[in-house]
Amino acid sequence: MSRLTACECLDIIRNKNRPTVNDYIPMIFRDFHEMHGDRLFGDDRAIIGGVAGFGGIPVTVIAQVKGRDLEENKRTNFSMPHPEGYRKALRLAKQAEKFHRPVICLIDTPGAFCGVEAEKRGQGEAIAKNLYEFMSLKTPVISVVLGEGGSGGALALGVCDELAMLENALYSVISPRGFASILWKDATKEREACQMLKITAEDLVSLKVAEVIIEEPAGGAHNDPELAAEKISEYLFDAVKRKSQIPIDVLLEQRYTKFRKIGEFTEIPV
């Protein structure tokens, strides 16, 4: 597996033929039944969720939906969820907990939507509540970053027992574009920002944020979507099996510790 630079990855994940969850779900899962709505406000099409069969067991799937064309992107808001999307995700995760089925989160978003309505309905609170609840959700949670993992909007589906990245996926605290516009007041310098931010799958494994890298077909997942789906499927099968064998109180302790350990500091008295 040859590793590409963050910029090269950026080009691959922006390829208009890169498979999205709407391609992957039918290839990976059986009998996917979509469940709509957060039961509070509405149904956010930027996040799709439901129950499906996987490797002979039922699982809950929660995924961010990149559009494959402009029409679909309009419907899914370019995969930028509103608070009701995160609340739907939490509702379905709680449903999974009740019925003891693993949760699989597929992350692919530039970030949570930034707008007036999102603020009014509490974008911050919605994300915070997901981090809080997923941390002690009593069922295995596996998250996979498919393309873009944008900031808190991605993390809201990223509190999990194991995080995998597709080989060319990126996961960042801020979009390279946003970073460039803050640091250099120039959004066009995103390629420079890309290199600085340490956002590739390999970077994230070395920073102990991600555990696994899922190999993509040569040149990127768009070159062979079936093969990419097969690789994701193989990984998920193994991860679900491994995590399902762990007693739930041990699993929750491990989940807490996974995040608890992240942070780099020293304590030298002066």
Added chain:
Amino acid sequence: MLEDLFSVVKTRFNGGSDIKADERKKTDIPADLLFKCPRCGSVGFMEEFENNKKVCLVCNYHSRLTAEERILMTADRNSFREFDRDMVSKNPIDFPAYEEKQKKLRDETGLKDAIITGEALIRGFKTAIAVMDSRYMMASMGSVVGEKLTRAFEYALKNKLPVVVFAASGGARMQEGIVSLMQMAKTSGAVKRHSDAGLLYITVMTDPTTGGVTASFASLGDIIIAEPKVLIGFAGRRVIEGTIKQRLPDDFQSAEFMLENGFVDMIVERKKMRRTISHLFKLHNIEGDIQ
């Protein structure tokens, strides 16, 4: 779209874009004698402003305090004991000039990072307390803020104490990359454990509470208090204005806006803060007695 988690507040309150440069010249006065409110632009004597706990006498804007000022104003005299005072951040993504920037800020502010944590008495009630200081990189959350907060919650859990957090932040600290994003999950997890033990957590949102801090521990209090007129939000105002291509009303993302929309329990004036917190402690059967 991801500027949401970052310092989004500079243009709004620092200098007030609606006050023109020539007007500034007219009020050419020693900075330490007069105070000019960054919200309403009114000018008054610094002494009066400071005697009023740094609240604007005209518009009631509750201006930013240093962590030290906040602790002096909130904790009973000599009751504060600091935790983890020597903790400093490393440079997890080898961000250029990050060490230098921090060293400069440490010299300027006397702080080691953007948060001070510890335990204290508030009118006789023992509590864990955390106070953020916006002078330090706009109180953005990196490894140190995340770790100190997490330890404070873990300490409170072990010792069955409530936690009061005075939040203020521009969001996650981009200089620490993905490591800072993970502090959102880490702190939220610590809040959850404290909460599951039946313990009380009070958040006080102060100016400004935004980005990744709004989207984690600051929004997770059992009781969420805000100071009047402060900025509270998730995304940056400029980012939203850029998206919708129009100017937002002045009260957008204010404490009052958040109350109206159901995300803040109460707005409490600074002069009533100690009293309010101690009453809430009493009503939650926290050990201690109002002194």
